[in-house]
Amino acid sequence: MEFTFWDILRNLLLAARWTIGLSLAGFLCGGSIGLLLLTVRISPSKPLRLGAVFYIELFQGTPLLLQLFLVFFGLPLIGIDVQPWMAAGLGLTLWASAYLGEIWRGCVEAIPLSQWDAAAALGLHRPYQLRLVILPQAARIAVAPTVGFLVQLVKATALTSIIGFSELLKTSNVINNATFEPFTVYGAVALIYFMICFPLTRYSRRIERILKVG
Amino acid sequence: MAGLEVGWIVDSAAALASGVVMTVGLIAVTIVFGGLLSVAGAAARRSRLAWCRAAVSGYVELIRNTPFIVQLFFVFFGLPSLGLHLNATVAAILAMTINVSAYGTEIVRAGLDAVAPGQREAGRALGLRTLIIFVCIVLPQALRAVFPALVSQMVITMLDSAVVSQIAVRDLTYEADLIQAHTFLSFQTYALVTAIYLGLSILLRRVLGLAGRVMLGPGIS
Numbered sequence: 504m505e506f507t508f509w510d511i512l513r514n515l516l517l518a519a520r521w522t523i524g525l526s527l528a529g530f531l532c533g534g535s536i537g538l539l540l541l542t543v544r545i546s547p548s549k550p551l552r553l554g555a556v557f558y559i560e561l562f563q564g565t566p567l568l569l570q571l572f573l574v575f576f577g578l579p580l581i582g583i584d585v586q587p588w589m590a591a592g593l594g595l596t597l598w599a600s601a602y603l604g605e606i607w608r609g610c611v612e613a614i615p616l617s618q619w620d621a622a623a624a625l626g627l628h629r630p631y632q633l634r635l636v637i638l639p640q641a642a643r644i645a646v647a648p649t650v651g652f653l654v655q656l657v658k659a660t661a662l663t664s665i666i667g668f669s670e671l672l673k674t675s676n677v678i679n680n681a682t683f684e685p686f687t688v689y690g691a692v693a694l695i696y697f698m699i700c701f702p703l704t705r706y707s708r709r710i711e712r713i714l715k716v717g
Numbered sequence: 718m719a720g721l722e723v724g725w726i727v728d729s730a731a732a733l734a735s736g737v738v739m740t741v742g743l744i745a746v747t748i749v750f751g752g753l754l755s756v757a758g759a760a761a762r763r764s765r766l767a768w769c770r771a772a773v774s775g776y777v778e779l780i781r782n783t784p785f786i787v788q789l790f791f792v793f794f795g796l797p798s799l800g801l802h803l804n805a806t807v808a809a810i811l812a813m814t815i816n817v818s819a820y821g822t823e824i825v826r827a828g829l830d831a832v833a834p835g836q837r838e839a840g841r842a843l844g845l846r847t848l849i850i851f852v853c854i855v856l857p858q859a860l861r862a863v864f865p866a867l868v869s870q871m872v873i874t875m876l877d878s879a880v881v882s883q884i885a886v887r888d889l890t891y892e893a894d895l896i897q898a899h900t901f902l903s904f905q906t907y908a909l910v911t912a913i914y915l916g917l918s919i920l921l922r923r924v925l926g927l928a929g930r931v932m933l934g935p936g937i938s
Contacts, residue, residue, distance in 0.1 A: 564872075564918045566879035568890065569911040576903035654782065661784035665883060672787060685794035693783045693791060700782035 506682045512691055518674035519695050525670055526657045528592050533599025533656075540604030542633065545611060555604070562601035568662050570594050575666045591663035591670075599656055606652060610645040611637055644714060650707035654700045661696070671695060726909065729896045736892030737913065743806075743888060744875040744921065747813040751874070752867075754814065755821025756856065762826050773822065780819035786880045788812050793884045809881040809888075817874045824866045828859030857933055864937050868925045872918050879914070889913060 544555035562570065574597070575590040583589075614637050622632035664673035675692040679685050761773045780788065792815075793808040803811065832855050840850035860867070882891035889910055897906040929937040 561915070564876075564915045565911045566876040566890070566914055568879040568882075569893075569907055569914060572907040573904065573911060576897075576907060580904055658782075658784035661786050662880065664786075665880075672784070672790075679794065684798070685790070686796075686798040689787060689791040689795045693779075693787050696783045696787060697779065701778065704778070704782055 537603030758822030
């Protein structure tokens with residue numbers, strides 16, 4: 504069977520939907536846990552803070568590939584019949600939460616302490632101080648680094664091909680095995696990743712510039 | 718319970734050690750070549766030639782917006798069709814160096830921007846040649862300013878290097894793949910190797926910090 508360049512490209516673009524879907528899922532789930540991690544990381548309780556630091560160190564100090572393997576081979580040990588998409592989603596979620604939690608902590612700590620004091624003076628409890636006063640201000644400076652991390656996340660989804668999730672890279676391996684045109688196939692794949700990531704990079708940089716000027 | 722026996726660790730110690738040697742070797746070579754290329758790239762981004770600046774920023778954007786594993790596959794599987802056949806270890810080092818240099822170029826460039834223009838002018842007033850001013854006056858100050866970021870990038874590259882096991886470079890992850898294939902203790906093997914990576918990343922941070930203090934003077938974290 505003959506594959507034209509357009510056949511290759513069409514199949515790759517179809518597979519790119521899974522890359523985008525997995526990135527979004529990892530971002531939403533990882534963001535939720537990251538938010539939780541942020542509140543634990545800045546909580547007044549020292550054991551809780553240390554726990555969060557340990558979690559973050561663990562995920563930032565080990566290869567994502569090994570984290571995916573641990574999820575993939577670990578879940579069956581506790582009796583869960585694991586599918587590649589589950590391991591991919593869970594692995595990326597845990598990994599992203601560590602990075603997002605740490606990025607957002609930096610943004611929260613950039614807010615002057617007097618804002619906490621002012622919120623306390625208004626009689627707000629700590630969760631409300633964070634939610635009503637600190638987070639809205641921190642969110643403004645968090646946009647640029649968060650979008651920047653989204654680029655890391657999109658690139659990280661390529662590793663899930665190794666545990667058998669059929670996203671863009673896995674599909675390209677299959678196509679390459681059928682066409683024996685690695686130069687074209689991996690070149691096209693790189694281009695598709697670039698087309699997803701580059702606009703995000705540009706957007707993140709523009710926001711950063713606007714904040715610096717404003 | 719089979720999972721709690723430790724005999725397999727003793728049996729696979731030699732394989733793990735050789736994997737560690739390969740992973741450390743890969744990152745050591747990459748740090749040397751990548752460090753030099755990052756400085757060259759950052760210098761080229763300040764070149765007077767517009768095409769030179771454009772070429773470097775094109776390279777930086779292309780690498781930073783594509784996954785490392787795709788770059789690795791392109792080098793190892795794609796380049797042979799251009800007649801460039803590389804052995805897996807060489808392909809891994811090439812891909813890692815190309816990758817880290819793009820990030821390093823951006824980091825060193827930020828460092829160069831942070832050096833006060835007066836430093837360069839002072840060098841010129843002393844009658845020093847441009848190259849001497851760059852290497853002896855501007856560069857050390859620039860590297861001091863961004864050293865922690867460079868160290869973090871090298872640690873990230875070391876962790877990313879786990880992927881080279883996919884082109885059968887016998888690094889730590891590759892050895893783990895082999896061990897779990899014949900012990901069937903997948904989770905335990907990968908947990909142990911993950912812990913080794915954690916130790917390596919802490920160690921690499923320490924060693925690079927020490928190297929930075931020796932080369933660039935005290936006060937570097």
